[in-house]
Amino acid sequence: MALDNTSIPTTTGYVQPDIDVRALSAVLDGEYAEIRRLVRNNLSRHASILEEAEELGLDAFRERVREVVVDMAATGQTGMGFPASYGGGDDVGASIAAFETLAFGDLSVLVKVGVQFGLFGGAILHLGTQRHHDAHLPRLITGELMGCFAMTETGHGSNVQALGTVARYDAARQEFVITTPGDEARKDYIGNAARHAELAVVFAQLEVAGESHGVHAFVVPVRVGGEPAPGVRIEDDGRKMGLNGVDNGRIRFDDVRVPREALLNRFADVSPEGVYESSIDNPHRRFFTMLGTLVQGRVSVGGAGISVSKVALSIATRYAVRRRQFSATSDAEEQVLLDYGLHQRRLLPLIARTYALHFAQDAVRSQLHNVFSGITDDAEERRRLESRAAGLKALATWHATRVVQECREACGGAGYLAVNRFAALKADSDVFTTFEGDNHVLLQLVAKGLLTDQASAFEDLDQAGMVRFVTGLAVETLLERTSAHKLLERVRDLLPGGDEWDREAGLLDSDYQLAMVRFREEHMLAGLARRIKSGTDQKRDPGEVFSQVQDHVVALARAHVERLVTEAFVEKVRAMPEGGEKVALALLCDLFALSTIEADRAWFMEHGRLTVQRSKTISREVSDLCRKVRPLALDLVDAWDIPPEMLRAPDLLG
Numbered sequence: 262m263a264l265d266n267t268s269i270p271t272t273t274g275y276v277q278p279d280i281d282v283r284a285l286s287a288v289l290d291g292e293y294a295e296i297r298r299l300v301r302n303n304l305s306r307h308a309s310i311l312e313e314a315e316e317l318g319l320d321a322f323r324e325r326v327r328e329v330v331v332d333m334a335a336t337g338q339t340g341m342g343f344p345a346s347y348g349g350g351d352d353v354g355a356s357i358a359a360f361e362t363l364a365f366g367d368l369s370v371l372v373k374v375g376v377q378f379g380l381f382g383g384a385i386l387h388l389g390t391q392r393h394h395d396a397h398l399p400r401l402i403t404g405e406l407m408g409c410f411a412m413t414e415t416g417h418g419s420n421v422q423a424l425g426t427v428a429r430y431d432a433a434r435q436e437f438v439i440t441t442p443g444d445e446a447r448k449d450y451i452g453n454a455a456r457h458a459e460l461a462v463v464f465a466q467l468e469v470a471g472e473s474h475g476v477h478a479f480v481v482p483v484r485v486g487g488e489p490a491p492g493v494r495i496e497d498d499g500r501k502m503g504l505n506g507v508d509n510g511r512i513r514f515d516d517v518r519v520p521r522e523a524l525l526n527r528f529a530d531v532s533p534e535g536v537y538e539s540s541i542d543n544p545h546r547r548f549f550t551m552l553g554t555l556v557q558g559r560v561s562v563g564g565a566g567i568s569v570s571k572v573a574l575s576i577a578t579r580y581a582v583r584r585r586q587f588s589a590t591s592d593a594e595e596q597v598l599l600d601y602g603l604h605q606r607r608l609l610p611l612i613a614r615t616y617a618l619h620f621a622q623d624a625v626r627s628q629l630h631n632v633f634s635g636i637t638d639d640a641e642e643r644r645r646l647e648s649r650a651a652g653l654k655a656l657a658t659w660h661a662t663r664v665v666q667e668c669r670e671a672c673g674g675a676g677y678l679a680v681n682r683f684a685a686l687k688a689d690s691d692v693f694t695t696f697e698g699d700n701h702v703l704l705q706l707v708a709k710g711l712l713t714d715q716a717s718a719f720e721d722l723d724q725a726g727m728v729r730f731v732t733g734l735a736v737e738t739l740l741e742r743t744s745a746h747k748l749l750e751r752v753r754d755l756l757p758g759g760d761e762w763d764r765e766a767g768l769l770d771s772d773y774q775l776a777m778v779r780f781r782e783e784h785m786l787a788g789l790a791r792r793i794k795s796g797t798d799q800k801r802d803p804g805e806v807f808s809q810v811q812d813h814v815v816a817l818a819r820a821h822v823e824r825l826v827t828e829a830f831v832e833k834v835r836a837m838p839e840g841g842e843k844v845a846l847a848l849l850c851d852l853f854a855l856s857t858i859e860a861d862r863a864w865f866m867e868h869g870r871l872t873v874q875r876s877k878t879i880s881r882e883v884s885d886l887c888r889k890v891r892p893l894a895l896d897l898v899d900a901w902d903i904p905p906e907m908l909r910a911p912d913l914l915g
Contacts, residue, residue, distance in 0.1 A: 289901065342378070
């Protein structure tokens, strides 16, 4: 290799594996290698966008981003999830893989693609019927017809059921009248709205004959000939912390009339005479069925967060094997950064966690593909998908934020220069933790699903919903299912050592690692149920009860998702053929699992699952694993196969 790949000595007797970087890249790309190759080529072809983001004015950069998006659409990469009959690729999984890979590049391009083809196009596809598909999909897929997804309002973000925009049906004229009753109900932060959208998918409260039927979606023209449509008022949100190539805006509707056919009517319709009809009787279930069809947005954003982490870690790792600082082991030459134990501790567990999240993302992408392609078609599987997508999106985007910051610091003052890309990564990815669902709200939804065996994981989070949820919770059944006695019996079946299973098992035994994260999740679940039961037994207000246990709720959800991520990584390693790549991934898997336990060792010690001595041993093992991974670090980040042009850091990488 051109860069320094040496290491300080590791454990005696340990044999360092040889990695075939191309073979490992093939494992990571999986079945979607071809579409990922197309996206990488497109990224290289449009690499100048990284400089243009800093050089162009706001309006010029927005136009440049639109041009790049349309150009990429012409190659087919953005239309993979649409039906072939309309010019798409008939492959939902491929569309997610393409989006993940696109996140190696400029994130304004990524988000505009997500708005146009994921949100706007996805709403037309999944909420509409053939009349909407015929009218809009062919031009939408090419980028000729630009649109926006008008859900969020100034006064309501996560609480979609309480949106203020109203759509009243006028039976005499067979039209819906779309109205913004006040500033709190204006559509806000809407991508594509400020400049480019001609149509909007507008989410509004449907009223028919004076009766409200909840939130539904409508196709509404917002521009005609480049100017705001009659009755539509559009404002520019202006500059943001990042993503300034995306034209976010605010939209108000002053009694805008659209035909009856504008209702996206896959799940509900209104007859010409004004009769509301739906195949789903329960209004809550109908609402969350509609939102559930849009789950691919969360899967996409989670995958994008993982790709952002890969870019940051690739730059920081390459810099760390190039940059020398101080003389630690030789008077003749200063030592490279990655040979310092602290630097290894800063970067290598993050690489391990990024690999772990990659394989967890593979699992949720496959699940999404199977559900949306009809390969698996049952409500329980869809609920599991919604929960896993929500939880992984939260952990992956928080991970990206942490990684970018740590890598920027690890590159010193040079990392602070805009030319070295960290400024753009930091500014553009920060909002990932907020859009497609605020992470804290998403984790509450995940925890609710665990408490109710997925039966109502995605019900509303308003006060009335909390009361129904807490009062209807079968706490006794839950406590029986998660009793500590049964929990210990299950882990004793897995591992040697009887009641001392957590002291006797080897730290590098994946069954031990899985038992620890499974124990933590189920113990937290039982503890949360007990806290809720205590509150309800005291006749306290159910909404107050839930509010006071929200810290426990979020901790449980994080533990649940970390268990899923650990399982995905372990399963991947076990399925690998023997060879250097498997040995390397096994090292990373151990590093991820043990650093996860180490990070939460206070909890494990409080609950009797770690002695002080065992905790210290885990920390020593994590450090030893870092020393073993150190010689492999460059190969591990090279295997992500990020186009060299996207690692734009001339002061760091030369």
